[in-house]
Amino acid sequence: MPRSPRPLALVTGASSGIGASLARELARDGHDLILSARRVAPMQALAGELKASGASSTIIRADLSQPGAAAALVQEIAAKGLVVDVLINAAGLGANGRFDATDPVRVSEMLQVNVLALTELTRLLLPGMIGRRKGQIMLLASTAAFQPGPQMAVYCASKAYVLSFGEAIAYELKGSGVSVTTLCPGATETEFAAVARLENSALFKGGMVPVMSADEVARIGYQALKSRRPVAITGLRNTIMAVSSKLSPTPLTLRIANWMMTAGK
Ligand SMILES: NC(=O)c1ccc[n+]([C@@H]2O[C@H](COP(=O)([O-])OP(=O)(O)OC[C@H]3O[C@@H](n4cnc5c(N)ncnc54)[C@H](OP(=O)(O)O)[C@@H]3O)[C@@H](O)[C@H]2O)c1
Numbered sequence: 001m002p003r004s005p006r007p008l009a010l011v012t013g014a015s016s017g018i019g020a021s022l023a024r025e026l027a028r029d030g031h032d033l034i035l036s037a038r039r040v041a042p043m044q045a046l047a048g049e050l051k052a053s054g055a056s057s058t059i060i061r062a063d064l065s066q067p068g069a070a071a072a073l074v075q076e077i078a079a080k081g082l083v084v085d086v087l088i089n090a091a092g093l094g095a096n097g098r099f100d101a102t103d104p105v106r107v108s109e110m111l112q113v114n115v116l117a118l119t120e121l122t123r124l125l126l127p128g129m130i131g132r133r134k135g136q137i138m139l140l141a142s143t144a145a146f147q148p149g150p151q152m153a154v155y156c157a158s159k160a161y162v163l164s165f166g167e168a169i170a171y172e173l174k175g176s177g178v179s180v181t182t183l184c185p186g187a188t189e190t191e192f193a194a195v196a197r198l199e200n201s202a203l204f205k206g207g208m209v210p211v212m213s214a215d216e217v218a219r220i221g222y223q224a225l226k227s228r229r230p231v232a233i234t235g236l237r238n239t240i241m242a243v244s245s246k247l248s249p250t251p252l253t254l255r256i257a258n259w260m261m262t263a264g265k
Pocket residue numbers: 012013014015016017018019036037038039040062063064065066089090091092093094113140141142143184185186187188189190191192193195214
């Protein structure tokens with residue numbers, strides 16, 4: 001199949017929130033899209049919208065919480081004769097509450113989607129990009145990556161993994177033509193808070209740091225991807241929070257994180 005002159009971006013988590021907004025940024029900037037998530041209807045609506053920017057979209061349904069789903073997604077892309085130039089790993093989910101009370105199925109879903117599928121997709125698509133000496137990868141971490149988070153222990157640990165993994169491979173890939181950008185948003189207005197049952201937390205009430213829109217986060221993230229920055233934190237206040245978390249004594253950051261994720265319930 002002849003390659004389209006437009007570069008092709010695979011966006012996971014494209015049915016909602018930051019993933020959908022990043023797909024809009026990519027389409028506006030001349031990319032065609034592969035949109036992937038479990039819910040097809042919102043991706044069909046998005047694909048229709050992206051046509052206005054001249055982008056053609058391929059929708060591939062995938063449940064990344066299932067072992068082997070990342071490999072199956074990559075196989076389906078190859079079977080369609082498509083070559084991925086840009087990989088956006090945006091699919092992810094959280095869960096609020098004490099670890100011992102968290103649904104064990106939700107715990108493995110978080111690890112599977114946030115950690116394993118993201119790592120596997122990156123591993124599977126990276127060699128082709130290196131071979132072509134051209135490619136851009138984005139990993140969605142979070143400001144949650146900068147400190148342990150009581151009441152969101154697994155989520156914060158999963159995002160700490162993403163940040164550590166992203167920074168390490170970005171370094172390994174210097175000079176390869178392939179860049180890795182780890183995007184660390186703070187609280188963002190998407191379906192995330194409802195899925196994680198965090199709507200009533202101080203974090204999402206925006207008291208300390210305002211809740212950003214998904215479009216704003218995507219705009220900042222896309223600029224960082226284009227300038228091949230290894231790490232981008234969204235906004236000055238989130239940057240100050242992330243840096244102070246790293247510099248403060250752990251007992252203090254634990255108390256603050258615990259308050260932010262439980263207060264107001
Ligand atoms: N919102 C925030 O405050 C915030 C802050 C920092 C970082 N983040 C990160 O940003 C990323 C995007 O989240 P968002 O805020 O845009 O939340 P969102 O609106 O809930 O979007 C999450 C996306 O992930 C997809 N997803 C969830 N489970 C999946 C599964 N099993 N298989 C395939 N796709 C799955 C969802 O699609 P389906 O449900 O259709 O499968 C959806 O498209 C996540 O990695 C999140 O951790 C969010």
